[in-house]
Amino acid sequence: MGRHDATPRGLRRVSIEGRELVVLVEQGACYEVAPSLAELLASGVAGITAAVERGRAATPLGDCGETLAPVDLQEVWASGVTYERSREARVGESAVKDVYDLVFAAERPELFLKSPAYRVSAPGAPLRVRGDSSWDVPEPELGLVLTAQGEIAGYVVGDDVSSRTIEGENPLYLAQAKIYDDCVELSDTIVLASDLGDAARSAAITLRVERRDEVVFDGATSTGSMKRSFEELASYLFRELSHPHGAVLLTGTGLVPPDDFTLEAEDIVEITIEGVGRLRHSVYRGTGGTR
Numbered sequence: 001m002g003r004h005d006a007t008p009r010g011l012r013r014v015s016i017e018g019r020e021l022v023v024l025v026e027q028g029a030c031y032e033v034a035p036s037l038a039e040l041l042a043s044g045v046a047g048i049t050a051a052v053e054r055g056r057a058a059t060p061l062g063d064c065g066e067t068l069a070p071v072d073l074q075e076v077w078a079s080g081v082t083y084e085r086s087r088e089a090r091v092g093e094s095a096v097k098d099v100y101d102l103v104f105a106a107e108r109p110e111l112f113l114k115s116p117a118y119r120v121s122a123p124g125a126p127l128r129v130r131g132d133s134s135w136d137v138p139e140p141e142l143g144l145v146l147t148a149q150g151e152i153a154g155y156v157v158g159d160d161v162s163s164r165t166i167e168g169e170n171p172l173y174l175a176q177a178k179i180y181d182d183c184v185e186l187s188d189t190i191v192l193a194s195d196l197g198d199a200a201r202s203a204a205i206t207l208r209v210e211r212r213d214e215v216v217f218d219g220a221t222s223t224g225s226m227k228r229s230f231e232e233l234a235s236y237l238f239r240e241l242s243h244p245h246g247a248v249l250l251t252g253t254g255l256v257p258p259d260d261f262t263l264e265a266e267d268i269v270e271i272t273i274e275g276v277g278r279l280r281h282s283v284y285r286g287t288g289g290t291r
Contacts, residue, residue, distance in 0.1 A: 008189055008191045008195075008275065008276070008277055009024070009025065009026045009027075009191070009192070009195060010024070010025060010154065010189040010190050010191040010192055010195070011023070011024060011025075011033065011037075011040075011052075011070075011154065011189065011190040011192070012024075012025050012030075012064075012067060012070065012188055012189050012190070013037055013067070013068040013069065013070055013071075013072065014030070014064060014065035014066060014067055014068060015065050015066045015068055016061070016063060016064075016065035016066075017065075020035075020036070020068065020072070021033075021034065021035055021036075022034040022035070022036065022037050022040055023055075023061065023064065023065075024052055024055050024056060025064070025189060026056070029060040029061075030060060030061045030063075030064040030065075031055040031056055031058055031060055031061065032055055032058065032061060033051050033052055033054075033055040034051050036072055036073075037070070037071065037072045037073075037074065037245075037246070038072050038073040038074070038245035038246065040246075041074070041145070041146070041147045041148055041153060041245060041246025042147070042148045042244060042245060042246065043147075044147045044148070044149050044151060045147055045149075045151045045152075045153055045193075045194075048147070048153055048192075049194065052192070067122070067123060067188045068122060069117070069120045069121065069122050069123065069185075069186060070123075070145070070156055070186050070187070070188060070189070070190050070248075071117040071120050071186065071248060072117055072245075073117055073245035074117050074243070074245050074246050074247050074248055075113060075115070075116055075117070075243065075247050075248070076113075076114045076115040076116075076117070076120060076143075076158075076184060076186070076247075076248045076249075076250065077111055077112065077113055077114060077237055077247060077248070077249045077250070078111070078112055078113075078114040078141070078160050078178070078249070078250040078252070079109055079110065079111055079228070079233050079249065079250060079251050079252040080103070080109075080110035080111075080112065080252060081100055081103050081104045081109075081110055081252065082109065082226050082227055082228050082233070082251060082252030082254075083221070083225055083226060083227065083252055083253065083254030084104075084225070084227070084254075099171050104227065108236065109228055109232070109233055109236055111233070111236055111237055111249075112174060112175070112178065113175075113179070114160060114178060114179065114183070114184050114250065115179065115183065115184045119179075119181065119182075119183070119184070120184055120185065120186060121182050121184065121185040121281075122185075123185065123186065123187055123188035123279065124185075124188075124279075124280060124281055125182070125185065125281060126182065126281060126282045126283060126284050127159060127161050127182050127183065127184075127185055127269070127281050127282075127283055127284075128161070128180065128181060128182035128183060128283075128284055128285070128286050129161065129163070129262075129263045129265075129283060129284075129285050129286065130163050130166070130180060130285075130286050130288065131285055131286035131287045131288030131289070132166075132286075132288040133163035133164075133165040133166055133177075134165050134262065135163070135164040135165040135168070135262050136161065136162065136163050136164065136165070136262050136263045137161070137162055137164055137256065137257055137261070137262070137263060138159050138161055138207060138209065138257075138263065138269045138271070139159065139160040139161065139162055139253040139255075139256075140157070140158075140159060140205055140206075140207045140253055140255050140271040140273075141157075141158045141159070141160055141250040141251055141252060141253050142155060142156075142157070142158070142200065142203065142205065142223055142250070142251050142273055142276065143155060143156040143157065143158040143186060143248050143249065143250045143251070144230055144233070144234060144248065144249045144250075144251060145190050145246065145248055146234055146237070146238075146243065146246055146247045146248070146249060147246050148242075148243055148244050148245065148246050150234050150235065150237070150238040150243075152193045152230055152231070152234060153190070153192070153193055153246070154190040154191055154192045154193050155190070155191050155193065155196060155200055155273075155276045156186045156187045156189070156190055156191070156248065156276065156277070157186065157187035157271050157272070157273045157276055157277050157278065157279040158184065158185070158186050158187075158248075158250045158271075158279070159184065159185050159269060159271055159279060159281065160178070160183075160184055160250050160253065161183050161184065161263075162177055162178055163176070163177040163178075164177070165177075180286070181286075182284075185279060185281055186248065186279070187276065187277040187278065187279045188277070189277055191275065191276050191277065196275050196276070199274070199275050200223065200230075200275065200276070201223055201224060201230070202222055202223060202224035203222065203223045203224075203273050203274040203275055203276065204220060204221075204222050204272075204273070204274040205220065205221050205222060205223065205254070205255060205271070205272070205273050205274075206218075206219070206220045206270075206271070206272045207219050207220075207255045207269070207270070207271055208269075208270045208271075209257070209261075209263070209267055209268070209269055209270075210267065210268040210270070211264060211266075211267050211268075212266075216261070216267075217257045217261055219255045219257070220255070221254035221255050222254075223251070223273075225254050226251065226252065226254070230251065233249060233251060234249060237249055263283050264283065264285075265283060265284050265285045266282060266283065266284070267282065267283040268280065268281075268282055268283075269281055269282075269283060
């Protein structure tokens with residue numbers, strides 16, 4: 001799991017001899033940048049830029065250590081109905097159809113808490129589909145890594161796994177459809193916004209699902225198809241709500257498998273976002289009860 005093409009330059013959380021830190025990964029070498037991502041994101045984009053430059057000027061680390069999830073104290077939030085395809089799918093699944101048409105056209109976006117940092121799976125770890133759901137899908141999304149000031153510091157690939165069964169019964173069940181153990185994963189490297197530039201706003205996104213060595217879904221879209229801008233989504237996340245350690249905001253999905261598709265145990269999900277990276281993980285099914 002966790003297979004990638006050429007690793008992009010970016011920030012990574014790692015553990016080296018029991019010590020957690022943030023490193024810059026560049027051309028196969030790792031440079032120490034900060035003791036924590038929370039501290040780095042609290043310093044704002046200017047502080048991140050300065051820390052990266054100081055790190056690059058130092059001697060590379062001899063060992064890049066064990067890769068950790070790219071969050072430490074950050075909440076992961078998610079956006080809904082930001083693509084036309086997502087609106088169509090959620091209208092189709094829901095017993096209360098008008099609510100999704102209304103939010104798609106509304107000034108205020110749909111934002112919801114997906115996960116605290118401790119629930120975010122390590123890159124490449126298996127993700128769960130709920131045992132009390134019969135219709136479950138991956139949701140490939142570009143994630144914005146935001147500073148404590150709400151600035152876009154970088155990007156990650158995310159999979160916001162969702163139960164369409166539960167959400168379709170009633171929109172008020174959204175939290176149960178979205179939030180449970182092993183329900184979200186992010187790619188290992190935070191690609192700096194300053195490195196990617198405007199390319200993130202028209203980046204190709206692909207989703208591929210393999211089952212017993214056969215491809216059962218293969219699709220593509222682009223962040224250029226989003227109805228809302230990155231800055232608009234980020235600004236709403238910071239309205240009346242502080243994020244002193246920064247935050248990750250998933251920007252919604254434009255890739256929705258057909259209605260006769262559902263994830264099954266041992267499926268392999270692979271999501272690639274141009275310029276940002278690749279996330280690859282397997283799937284397992286929960287029991288529908290308590291752990």
